[in-house]
Amino acid sequence: MDAMIQPADTAGVSHARAAALRSEAEALYLGTRPRTRAAAGAAAHLFDGVPMHWMTDWSTPVPLVVEAATGARLTDIDGHGYDDFCLGDTAALFGHGPPAVVEALVRQAPRGLATMLPSADAAAVGELLFRRFGLPQWQIATTASDANRFALRAARAATGRPRILVFDGSYHGAVGETFVELGADGRPRNKSGLVGEPRDLASLTRVVPFNDTDALEAALFDGTVACVITEPVMTNCAMVLPQPGFHRALREITRRHGTLLLIDETHTLSTALGGYTGEHRLAPDLMVIGKAIAGGVPAAVWGMTEETAQRFRLARASVPEGHSGIGTTLSGSPLQLAALRAALEQVATPEAYIHMNGLADRMESGLAAVIRAAGLPWHVARCGARVEVVRAPAPLLNGAEANRAHYPALEATIHLALLVRGVLISPFHDMMLASPATGEDQVDRLIAATREVVQRLTG
Incomplete structure (x- = not known):
């Protein structure tokens, strides 16, 4: 055979x-x-x-x-x-190769691809993201994996808490600490397919079943979880849809325990103009969108509410300036900004x-x-x-x-x-x-x- x-x-x-x-x-x-x-x-x-x-x-x-x-x-x-x-x-x-994105890249290429400084498209992209997805503060990354890493770091800084929570079977790119699953005995463990990871990721990552609000409540009870990271629909598996009332309960439980909610819309951007979040009015504290957001050009975005952004600013102000662990040199490049603007204005309509x-x-x-x-x-x-x-x-x-x-x-x-x-x-x-x-x-x-x-x- x-x-x-x-x-x-x-x-x-x-x-x-x-x-x-x-x-x-x-x-x-x-x-x-x-x-x-x-x-x-x-x-x-x-x-x-x-x-x-x-x-x-x-x-x-x-x-x-x-x-x-x-x-x-x-x-x-x-x-x-x-x-x-x-x-x-x-x-x-x-x-x-959406034509509007291709044209934007052709226009931008002779004017510079990587400057580590904003281009004239930057302010327009921020405004477009605010109008499209509702959150008022945005940053640019190069992949959704990067954006999720940065958003989780910001959530920990903003809350002063060490842990995150993921749903069993979820996928958030190459973010190591999200590679945790429930074993056959119901205990969290590193995902079996993860290679080259000597740490026990479950020490700072909790994992519960999707759609299980009782397990979520119990996992957040001790007040040490900074952030729940989730897709609104589990997609990088056999698709799992949220049960009626799940997202409303998720938002209520996280708020009650002082835990931030990060919605990863990288795949569910397929839902509607404002993603699943906009279509179903989910009101997250942070949001990540990658892959398609710039029409196929390597780019991702992560956004925050004003309250989360202010808490993050205060945390940044309390440490010396220098390496924050957030950002890469090619993130926010003129090339990305040109593609993002074209995709948001003319492609994802x-x-x-x-x-x-x-x-x-x-x-x-x-x-x-x-x-x-x-x-x-x-x-x-x-x-x-x-x-x-x-x-x-x-x-x-x-x-x-x-x-x-x-x-x-x-x-x-x-x-x-x-x-x-x-x-x-x-x-x-x-x-x-x-x-x-x-x-x-x-x-x-x-x-x-x-x-x-x-x-x-x-x-």
Whole structure:
């Protein structure tokens, strides 16, 4: 049996059919991509043959090499085209190379890329972020991981408290102290996949199940938790939606215990113009948005309420000037500011979100119909323009349920089978995005390809 197809990876699908589909898709991929195979052999001086090691986690036998990405289409170096619903795992939520962002970069490049000083776009970006997301004070970072690190440091400084709290199964980029999970015994521990970390991260990080307000209350009771960091919807897993009233309770409990609330909108920016926070009036103390916020240019932002900002200022004033541990040299660059302004003013518009959510409606209903017709114990979850096929019969409540709905071998088989049919979705779980550049014909091709793959799996 193929090592990728394990007996536990069923989710209502025949092992034999999954193995046969995987073998067929691999043979087709390798047989029709000679340049791709050659590129894999030529990348000897890249660790594992890729510029970032987790690019080997895709389902392909050798890495797919992109020649061009435009709008919602990719072309590989062998000339194969793909309808792109992965969109850089949200980094290209608004499409690849939005024209307004490209034009802004062309204008800015001759005038400087990195000056460690504000450009003329800086004030406009701050005003746009305030109007769009509601928080009055903002800072620019280069990645969401950086922005989360900086915001957590600011929260600890503002409160004078040492601990943070995360929800089990959550993901906040490469922020080490958020890599904590609940073990089988219910005790917090470092995530099993974390490498090179000698510290016990659970010493300063508490972890409770998403949607569990009783556990949250108990974890905050002693007054040592500076900040709760959470996505409003858990997305970097089988999608977990908040239960009715959860966010209202989360806000009330954190306020009562003097704990700041940080909402990470990096993936849930797909929801609406002001993210999930604006759509549902969540009122966080801090907010982080990365990936797509600058139209695909490496940039992230983190914002604060006026009260949080003032407490942070007081904390900064009480220590000598120097290395704060907040900020990197390339953060807040003229290049980032130009891209941020163009994306906020001209790309991430109300019209764009109307288009994206209309297509996501079509995607959601079409995929749900495919699942119903096949009689599979799966469902479709949705967060604005973000749609996921979840291999469980009903909506999930927490990270433990999301982990049980994760079937890596089956997901890899489906991903590769879709890819050789000209459709690209997220490689880590069945996540799909609709962008302003996506068309109805592309959504229809996604649904048709999914139907064909599901029929092959179920007979």
